[in-house]
Structures are given as C-alpha cells and as structure tokens.
Amino acid sequence: MNMKFFKFKTIIMESLKGKKVAILTDNGFEQSELTEPKAALEQKGVVVHIISPQANTVKAWNKTNWGIELPVDKQIGNVRPQDYDMLVLPGGVMNPDTLRTNMDAVAFAKHFLQEGKPIAAICHGPQLLIETKMLQGRRMTSVAAIKTDLKNAGVKWEDDEVVTDNGLVTSRTPKDLPAFNKKMLEELKEGIHEPA
Numbered sequence: 001m002n003m004k005f006f007k008f009k010t011i012i013m014e015s016l017k018g019k020k021v022a023i024l025t026d027n028g029f030e031q032s033e034l035t036e037p038k039a040a041l042e043q044k045g046v047v048v049h050i051i052s053p054q055a056n057t058v059k060a061w062n063k064t065n066w067g068i069e070l071p072v073d074k075q076i077g078n079v080r081p082q083d084y085d086m087l088v089l090p091g092g093v094m095n096p097d098t099l100r101t102n103m104d105a106v107a108f109a110k111h112f113l114q115e116g117k118p119i120a121a122i123c124h125g126p127q128l129l130i131e132t133k134m135l136q137g138r139r140m141t142s143v144a145a146i147k148t149d150l151k152n153a154g155v156k157w158e159d160d161e162v163v164t165d166n167g168l169v170t171s172r173t174p175k176d177l178p179a180f181n182k183k184m185l186e187e188l189k190e191g192i193h194e195p196a
C-alpha cells in the first residue's frame with residue numbers, strides 16, 4: 001500500500017472517530033439507503049443512531065417487498081438534535097411521507113439546516129426537508145418522483161448522482177450510493193457550514 005494513501009486514510013479515520021450521526025427514519029425506508037450509509041459511517045469509527053417515531057424496531061422496504069427489521073436506538077420525542085454532528089435521511093416511498101407529518105421529525109431536521117450541520121438525504125428522503133420551509137435557493141437532487149415538490153419548495157433541482165450545496169448532500173436512487181456515501185463522509189469531515 002502506498003504510504004501517502006495510508007496516511008491520508010488514517011487522517012480521515014481519526015477526524016471522523018467519535019462523531020455522532022443520526023439516521024432519521026420510519027417504517028418503509030429503502031433498505032440499502034439506510035444500511036449502506038450506516039456501514040460506511042461505522043467503518044470510519046462514527047457513532048450512528050437510528051432515530052424513529054417507532055419505539056423498538058423499524059422495518060425496511062427492499063426493492064419490491066418488506067425487508068429486514070432494525071433496532072431503534074432512540075425515539076424522536078426523546079432525543080436532542082444538538083447531540084449529533086450530521087443527519088442522514090434514507091428514502092423509500094412510505095418512510096419520508098410518514099415523517100413529514102411528524103412535527104418532532106420536522107423540528108429535528110430543521111435544527112441541522114439552521115445550524116449549518118451536514119445533512120445527507122437520498123431518493124425520497126428530501127421530502128422531510130420540504131416541511132422545514134428552508135430549501136429556497138438550495139441546489140439538490142432526488143428521485144424524479146419528488147422533483148416537482150422540491151422545485152415548488154424553491155429548490156434548484158439537478159439530475160446528477162450526487163449534488164452538494166453547503167453541507168447538504170442529495171442523491172437520486174440506490175445506484176448513486178457509492179457517490180452519496182463518499183460525499184457524506186467528506187461533508188461530515190468538514191463539519192459545520194455557514195447556515196444558508
């Protein structure tokens with residue numbers, strides 16, 4: 001292994017170790033859009049908590065049918081966004097549609113936008129952010145199905161595998177996960193951005 005690459009990898013690992021990331025989700029999240037970012041973060045030493053309105057477990061949607069169940073680390077009503085360095089929002093058709101009607105979930109997400117903390121949202125995940133009313137002028141992407149919703153919220157929508165705007169990372173579908181995960185880790189390393 002190249003020594004320069006090894007040192008760079010070690011620096012990234014050390015800079016992310018001990019960071020805390022919240023994955024906010026409900027039942028019906030797209031399985032790979034939660035499990036792959038979670039694994040990418042944990043491989044770098046990041047503490048990851050699954051936060052949900054559900055008390056014990058959340059159930060995934062895996063492409064065409066129900067998938068795995070994952071344990072919930074903390075319920076949304078019992079957690080402070082101030083305790084986390086980044087927010088990750090997986091997609092799935094059901095999950096964001098349910099979360100956007102939960103005022104605790106909306107308030108939790110709003111904190112990250114207000115404070116300039118990084119957010120990574122994929123597929124339908126950005127639907128929750130629409131409810132914050134803080135997306136005007138932001139550059140984002142998403143699954144095509146919510147393109148109009150985001151544009152109506154004032155977003156400059158782009159069709160690209162990953163779009164980053166001042167700490168806000170968005171991607172379209174599971175096929176974009178490699179690019180999404182890479183940018184997610186970079187933005188977490190950068191930390192707080194000037195609030196938009």
